[in-house]
Amino acid sequence: QQQVRQSPQSLTVWEGETAILNCSYEDSTFNYFPWYQQFPGEGPALLISISSVSDKKEDGRFTIFFNKREKKLSLHITDSQPGDSATYFCAASGGGSNYKLTFGKGTLLTVTP
C-alpha cells in the first residue's frame, strides 16, 4: 500500500507559469511534510516543509497548501524557471523523535523556456 502518493508523474510548464504538484497520504499520524528537490546524479535537497498545524507555508516562489481533512497537500511553484526542472518528492513523517520519512514516487518537472 502506497502511503504517500504524488501526481502527476511528470509535468511540463512554460517558463513563467505556475507549476502545481500534488501529494496525498494515508496515515493520519503523519504530521510533518517536507518537499525535496532532486537533480539527476544528486541527493534530494530540502526545499520547503509544513507541519499539520498549518494550512499554508510560503518561501519565495514555493508555497505548500495543506488540507488535513482531505489528507492532501500541493506544492505551487510560481514564475517557474528552467532551473526548477528537477524531480520533486513529497515526504511525510510522524514527527516525534524519529523523523523517519516516507516518500512518494516523485513528480518530474520540466520547465520549457
Place this chain on the structure above:
Amino acid sequence: GPKVLQIPSHQIIDMGQMVTLNCDPVSNHLYFYWYKQILGQQMEFLVNFYNGKVMEKSKLFKDQFSVERPDGSYFTLKIQPTALEDSAVYFCASSSTGSVFFGKGTRLTVV
C-alpha cells in the same frame, strides 16, 4: 544548507563480496539514516540510528546489512555478502530536530 558527505560516490563490487558505505553526517546532528533509491525512483527507508543504536529498520534492511558509528567517526552501512539486487544508490541522511538533510549518495553496482 548543512552538508552530509558520502564516500565513495561510486562503488563496483563482485557479488558475494563485502562493501562498506561511509557517511559523514552534519556535525551536531544526532539522528542518522540510510535510504535506498533504485533508478531515480522512490526513496525507500532502510534504517535509522540514534545514540549508538538502531531505532527502526524496514523490511528492506536484510540480515546482510549492518550499521554502526564507532566513536563518532563515519556512520557506515555494511553489506555482507552483497547480492545483485543490492545495486542501487544509497543515501545517507542526518537530522537534529526535524529537518532531514541528505548526502549526494553512493551508487553501488554489484556485478
